Amino acid sequence: EELEHLNEANAEINRGELELDAARSRYRRALSESARRLNAQGSQLGTCIERARPYYEARRRAKEAQQETQRAALRYERAVGMHNAAREMVFVAEQGMGTGKNRLDPTWQEMLNHATRKVNEAEQERLWSEREHQRVTRLCQEAEAEVQRLQKSLRRDIARSRPYFELKAQFNLRLEVLGYTGIYWEGH
Structure with missing residues (x-):
C-alpha cells in the first residue's frame, strides 16, 4: 500500500514537472515574441521612444504613488477606528468604576488601565498614519505634476511612441498572466 502511494506521488511529481516545463516554454516563447515585436516597433519608430520614456516612467511612478496613497488612507481610517x-x-471602564462599590475593584481598575494604554497606543498610530498619509499624498501630487509637465514638453514624442508603449503594456500583461511578476525587460 505504501509503495502504491509512493508510485502515485512520483507520477504526480512527474506531471507537475511536465506542466512546469510547458509553462516555462510558453513563457520563453512569449518573451521572445515580445522582444522581437518590440524591437521591430522600436526600429520603426526611432528615437521618439527614448525621448518619451521619462513620461511613461513618470506615469508608472504616479500610479504607484496613487496606490500607496490609497493604502495610507486605509491605514489612517483603521487607526481612527x-x-x-x-x-x-x-x-x-470609567462608567463601571463610577458605581459605588466598584471604585476599588481591582478588575475595573485593571480594565481602565488597559483601556488607557490602548487609547495611547491608538493615538500614536493615528498620528503616525495621518502624517504618513499626508507624506504620500504630497508625493502623489508631485508625481502627478511631473506627469503633466512631461506630457506638455514631450507631447509629440509621446504621440509618436504610443503604439510602442501600448504594445509593451500588452506584452507585460501577457507575461504577467504567464507567471512573470516583475517589470518587463528594462532595455525595451
Whole structure:
C-alpha cells in the first residue's frame, strides 16, 4: 500500500514537472515574441521612444504613488477606528468604576488601565498614519505634476511612441498572466 502511494506521488511529481516545463516554454516563447515585436516597433519608430520614456516612467511612478496613497488612507481610517474603539473602552471602564462599590475593584481598575494604554497606543498610530498619509499624498501630487509637465514638453514624442508603449503594456500583461511578476525587460 505504501509503495502504491509512493508510485502515485512520483507520477504526480512527474506531471507537475511536465506542466512546469510547458509553462516555462510558453513563457520563453512569449518573451521572445515580445522582444522581437518590440524591437521591430522600436526600429520603426526611432528615437521618439527614448525621448518619451521619462513620461511613461513618470506615469508608472504616479500610479504607484496613487496606490500607496490609497493604502495610507486605509491605514489612517483603521487607526481612527481603533482610537475611537479604545476611547469607548475607557468610557465603559470609567462608567463601571463610577458605581459605588466598584471604585476599588481591582478588575475595573485593571480594565481602565488597559483601556488607557490602548487609547495611547491608538493615538500614536493615528498620528503616525495621518502624517504618513499626508507624506504620500504630497508625493502623489508631485508625481502627478511631473506627469503633466512631461506630457506638455514631450507631447509629440509621446504621440509618436504610443503604439510602442501600448504594445509593451500588452506584452507585460501577457507575461504577467504567464507567471512573470516583475517589470518587463528594462532595455525595451
